[in-house]
Amino acid sequence: MLTPPQCWYCWSMIYETSGVYLQNILADANYASERNFFQLEQQDIEAFIPPHGQYKGGTDGYSYDRENDQWFCQQGKPLHFAGAY
Secondary structure (H helix, E strand, O other): OOOHHHHHHHHHHHHHHHOOOOOEEEOOHHHOOHHHHHHHHHOOOEEEOOOOOOOOOOOOOOEEEOOOOEEEOOOOOEOOOOOOO
16 A cells, blocks of 8 residues: 555556546645645646645634543533544
8 A cells, every 4th residue: 555655656557557547636744745746736637735734723612531532512412433544
């Protein structure tokens, strides 16, 4: 499996193996690398990839029960872990 910094290779292989030309790519910040941006620009592919460090997630309005390791939303309902993707 290729890691995100190596995925510029994957994007170029999509065209070479299937003939499908990518015009746009949407990815998370793990794909934000100088090499990926350079390769995408060279292939004239518009990328929607946030730069590293721009995500400002937070827990405003949420509460945490440390004893039970449980988060609650603003309405007091428990949040359930759905899995990592």
